[in-house]
Amino acid sequence: xxYSNLAKxxxxxxxxxxxxxxxxxxxxxxSGGLDSSVVAVLCRRAFPQDMxxxxxxxxxxxxxxxxxxxxxxxxxxxxxxxxxxxxFDIMLGSLGxxxxxxxxxxxxxxxxxARLRMVSLYFYANQYAYTVVGSGNRCELAIGYFTKYGDxxxxxxxxxxxxxxxxxxxxxxLEIPQCIIEKPPSAGLxxxxxxxxEMGLSYEVLDRYLLTGKAPEGIKEKIEAKxxxxxxxxxxxxxxxx
Numbered sequence: 001x002x003y004s005n006l007a008k009x010x011x012x013x014x015x016x017x018x019x020x021x022x023x024x025x026x027x028x029x030x031s032g033g034l035d036s037s038v039v040a041v042l043c044r045r046a047f048p049q050d051m052x053x054x055x056x057x058x059x060x061x062x063x064x065x066x067x068x069x070x071x072x073x074x075x076x077x078x079x080x081x082x083x084x085x086x087x088f089d090i091m092l093g094s095l096g097x098x099x100x101x102x103x104x105x106x107x108x109x110x111x112x113x114a115r116l117r118m119v120s121l122y123f124y125a126n127q128y129a130y131t132v133v134g135s136g137n138r139c140e141l142a143i144g145y146f147t148k149y150g151d152x153x154x155x156x157x158x159x160x161x162x163x164x165x166x167x168x169x170x171x172x173x174l175e176i177p178q179c180i181i182e183k184p185p186s187a188g189l190x191x192x193x194x195x196x197x198e199m200g201l202s203y204e205v206l207d208r209y210l211l212t213g214k215a216p217e218g219i220k221e222k223i224e225a226k227x228x229x230x231x232x233x234x235x236x237x238x239x240x241x242x
Contacts, residue, residue: 001166003173007042010158014046017156018131025050027124028133029117029151030079032067034171034180035135039158041174043133044077050130053077056120058084058113067180074177080124084116091116114150121154131155138163139206143223144230145199152233163210164203199226 018026026043030036030053043051055068065081072079091112121132134154136146141160146152159167164185171181185195185203196202201223209215209223 001169003170006170007045007173010042011045014042014133014156014158018047021131021155023129023131025052025128025130026133027052027054027121027128027130028135029053029121030055030068030072030077031135032064032071032180033135033183033185034176035137035159035167036068037071037176037180038167038171038174039133039135040071040077041075041176042158044075050128051078052124052128052130053079054117054120054124055079055081056084056117057081058088058116067177067183070177071180082120084113084120087116088113111147111150114147115153118150118153125155133158134160136160137167138210139203141234142210143199143201143206143226144233145195146233148233163207165207 014026018024025047028036028039028043028051030040032055040053043053053068053072055065055072057065069079071077092109124130125132132153132155134151134157136151136154136157137159138161140146141157162170168181199206201219205215205219206223209220214220215223
């Protein structure tokens with residue numbers, strides 16, 4: 001793949017999408033991970049004067065915010081840092097009883113963090129007439145590995161047709177810092193959280209399935225079950241036809 005040409009096409013696509021919607025620029029979350037870093041650099045090229053990256057730690061690993069800051073410094077990306085810890089505590093305290101030891105409670109709390117970030121992004125989007133740019137890739141979209149109305153609540157998805165390996169190669173072309181390229185993919189939703197562990201799949205296997213339809217025995221069924229179960233996340237809410 002010609003990543004120079006791909007970068008140019010994606011920059012042009014971002015610009016066209018924003019301007020055709022009557023907006024002036026872009027706002028995006030900067031997690032310090034690979035996908036959001038690639039999107040941030042593309043957005044910087046598309047709207048050098050009209051963009052802002054939000055760094056939104058919420059009881060997050062400090063290294064993630066540091067990586068986001070270093071990326072912003074390298075590429076002169078305007079940022080705002082919004083610490084969501086207290087807002088998360090207030091919301092959680094207002095929502096009633098919860099079982100701290102249950103897996104479902106941990107997932108609910110992780111989704112709350114993602115939705116607080118979405119609310120913050122749209123606050124700034126409304127303030128500046130900006131488009132909210134998401135960083136979801138093809139793998140995440142395919143199996144529903146995102147929070148509905150959280151990190152899935154965006155206006156455009158520049159990386160939505162690229163598998164993880166393609167995003168990584170694009171990041172290398174864009175000269176994303178090596179520490180970000182090499183770090184294990186994580187949404188940073190709790191200490192030690194890993195994308196691949198939570199998905200129960202490696203990106204390498206998922207990439208191969210999406211590009212070729214091939215996967216190891218038993219894994220193909222697992223992937224297809226995830227695709228079927230999460231299809232609702234990619235569709236608008238059903239409307240009763242009566």
